Amino acid sequence: MTSLTKLTLKAALDGLADKSFSSQELTQAHVEAVAAAKPLNAFVLETPEKAIEMAKASDARRAKGEAGALDGAPLGIKDLFCTEGVRSTACSNILGNFIPTYESTVTANLWRDGAVMLGKLNLDEFAMGSSNETSAFGPVINPWRSEGSNAKLTPGGSSGGSAASVAADLCLGATATDTGGSIRQPAAFTGTVGIKPTYGRCSRWGVVAFASSLDQAGPIAKTVEDAAILLKSMSGHDAKDSTSLDIDVPDFPSFVGKSVKGLRVGIPKEYRVDGMPAEIEKLWEQGIAWLKDAGCEIVEVSLPHTKYALPAYYIVAPAEASSNLARYDGMRFGLREEGANLTETYENTRAAGFGPEVKRRILIGTYVLSAGYYDAYYLKALKVRRRIADDFDQAFEKVDALLTPTAPSAAFGLGENADDPVAMYLNDIFTVTVNLAGLPGMSIPAGVDVNGLPLGLQLIGKALDEGTLFSLGGAIEKAADFKAKPAKWW
Amino acid sequence: MAIDAATVRKVARLARIAEPEEKLEQLASELNGIMTWIEQLSEVDTDGVEPMTSAVHMPAPMREDVVTEGGDASKVLSNAPKTVDGFFVVPKVVE
Numbered sequence: 001m002t003s004l005t006k007l008t009l010k011a012a013l014d015g016l017a018d019k020s021f022s023s024q025e026l027t028q029a030h031v032e033a034v035a036a037a038k039p040l041n042a043f044v045l046e047t048p049e050k051a052i053e054m055a056k057a058s059d060a061r062r063a064k065g066e067a068g069a070l071d072g073a074p075l076g077i078k079d080l081f082c083t084e085g086v087r088s089t090a091c092s093n094i095l096g097n098f099i100p101t102y103e104s105t106v107t108a109n110l111w112r113d114g115a116v117m118l119g120k121l122n123l124d125e126f127a128m129g130s131s132n133e134t135s136a137f138g139p140v141i142n143p144w145r146s147e148g149s150n151a152k153l154t155p156g157g158s159s160g161g162s163a164a165s166v167a168a169d170l171c172l173g174a175t176a177t178d179t180g181g182s183i184r185q186p187a188a189f190t191g192t193v194g195i196k197p198t199y200g201r202c203s204r205w206g207v208v209a210f211a212s213s214l215d216q217a218g219p220i221a222k223t224v225e226d227a228a229i230l231l232k233s234m235s236g237h238d239a240k241d242s243t244s245l246d247i248d249v250p251d252f253p254s255f256v257g258k259s260v261k262g263l264r265v266g267i268p269k270e271y272r273v274d275g276m277p278a279e280i281e282k283l284w285e286q287g288i289a290w291l292k293d294a295g296c297e298i299v300e301v302s303l304p305h306t307k308y309a310l311p312a313y314y315i316v317a318p319a320e321a322s323s324n325l326a327r328y329d330g331m332r333f334g335l336r337e338e339g340a341n342l343t344e345t346y347e348n349t350r351a352a353g354f355g356p357e358v359k360r361r362i363l364i365g366t367y368v369l370s371a372g373y374y375d376a377y378y379l380k381a382l383k384v385r386r387r388i389a390d391d392f393d394q395a396f397e398k399v400d401a402l403l404t405p406t407a408p409s410a411a412f413g414l415g416e417n418a419d420d421p422v423a424m425y426l427n428d429i430f431t432v433t434v435n436l437a438g439l440p441g442m443s444i445p446a447g448v449d450v451n452g453l454p455l456g457l458q459l460i461g462k463a464l465d466e467g468t469l470f471s472l473g474g475a476i477e478k479a480a481d482f483k484a485k486p487a488k489w490w
Numbered sequence: 491m492a493i494d495a496a497t498v499r500k501v502a503r504l505a506r507i508a509e510p511e512e513k514l515e516q517l518a519s520e521l522n523g524i525m526t527w528i529e530q531l532s533e534v535d536t537d538g539v540e541p542m543t544s545a546v547h548m549p550a551p552m553r554e555d556v557v558t559e560g561g562d563a564s565k566v567l568s569n570a571p572k573t574v575d576g577f578f579v580v581p582k583v584v585e
Contacts, residue, residue, distance in 0.1 A: 332569070364525075
């Protein structure tokens with residue numbers, strides 16, 4: 001039944017609807033694919049028994065004519081989402097064997113619509129990283145390899161497990177989260193589609209917090225349409241998240257395939273950065289040509305504060321993280337390392353539980369928030385953040401969406417950027433602006449580089465205008481006709 | 491201004507993370523690298539700019555001041571490192 005894992009989510013839902021196969025058969029095929037893909041290290045916890053049980057329940061619902069929008073579809077869940085009764089770790093030793101007694105709103109929405117959980121997916125510790133190398137469970141290996149090479153490549157991060165498992169056909173789609181690019185960069189590195197919706201679309205309740213004003217959940221999927229189906233289920237108002245938007249969820253799938261004729265697409269000139277590989281520049285030109293052919297009007301726009309987005313992010317995100325991660329004190333849950341007194345117990349617990357990158361960010365966050373530096377760093381960064389958001393507001397007076405590359409390179413080798421934090425941070429140069437402004441952004445696989453590795457194009461939309469992104473993303477997907485898949489080596 | 495070992499020691503203390511003395515110099519150098527890169531923000535003219543504290547264009551919602559969940563101590567305690575008789579056990583706080 002391996003062919004069942006090759007299906008898109010949409011095709012699988014259609015097959016379930018016309019009784020070509022049962023959810024139990026579909027789920028069994030994916031459970032076997034997951035079990036056989038250990039070398040990828042994409043899953044940190046497999047839940048095959050739960051999956052089969054959920055699949056049986058789905059088949060029973062369908063037999064009664066009560067199937068939901070995702071009924072019977074096996075998905076992977078990033079281990080940043082709390083799942084009731086199923087270990088949730090954020091891939092940090094400090095959460096150890098944490099077993100939530102509650103379910104995150106986003107995953108609860110997926111189960112409400114009938115989805116099946118295959119297990120929990122690997123990520124950078126607390127979603128802090130761009131290569132999955134900071135995970136306490138070790139890095140995920142990208143299913144893609146350079147042609148003629150066996151070198152291990154990163155699937156990107158932080159949602160590396162989500163991206164790798166979708167690319168390797170281990171699941172029909174996966175949940176992910178994006179604080180500075182953690183959905184879109186891994187999607188670009190693995191030839192998958194990823195969308196970070198407008199801040200406030202998806203509830204953050206039950207998602208382990210990193211930087212609360214930037215964190216947003218979204219799907220990684222095989223196609224633009226699959227991403228639209230998943231996002232529709234994940235979204236919706238939730239009183240338990242005070243930043244959750246109390247507005248209707250559009251029928252996102254209905255936007256895929258809509259004509260994009262007459263839409264104005266902006267090309268921000270500041271995204272042409274020094275040292276960008278010629279292939280990415282070329283792919284961007286190709287994307288522009290595709291959209292022109294589809295009837296879009298291309299407009300050059302300026303986002304003058306783009307280069308300040310990453311440094312501003314590396315104040316705002318660590319500051320929020322240092323505050324959010326103060327809860328890991330060894331008292332109520334998670335790891336505890338005893339010391340001679342209370343303070344020492346705190347210090348030992350956090351020293352033993354957090355990895356080096358998380359500690360580094362907590363220290364930066366604590367430093368920029370500390371007495372004497374708050375105005376110079378934190379307040380300054382919040383003002384620059386406003387400037388960046390204003391840039392977008394001005395651009396969107398002239399255009400309906402923006403087109404940029406997703407990442408400044410294709411997937412790189414494990415360990416390549418590990419010694420230089422700033423070099424690693426530069427991975428998010430094209431994605432982080434969107435988080436600061438709270439806008440939706442989507443990555444679509446659009447081509448391969450000289451080594452046969454996938455490259456992505458990013459669409460940025462107006463707040464709450466994911467619909468236009470799904471239409472434009474569908475147009476790029478159709479024109480690119482990206483069919484390449486990683487050769488199975490695992 | 492450069493971050494030295496003494497600053498790292500102080501910040502690590504504030505953050506309640508035990509960092510061994512022998513690691514302070516290396517951490518200072520890493521943090522300096524990052525903060526030097528961040529310094530470029532000083533180039534941006536932000537006079538009269540309102541700090542942006544939220545990406546959501548809406549007032550914070552109000553809700554009824556009522557208990558919505560609770561009353562299940564066993565759930566609350568289920569992940570605690572140490573418990574006795576339905577309580578968290580923590581190190582002595584007051585001498």
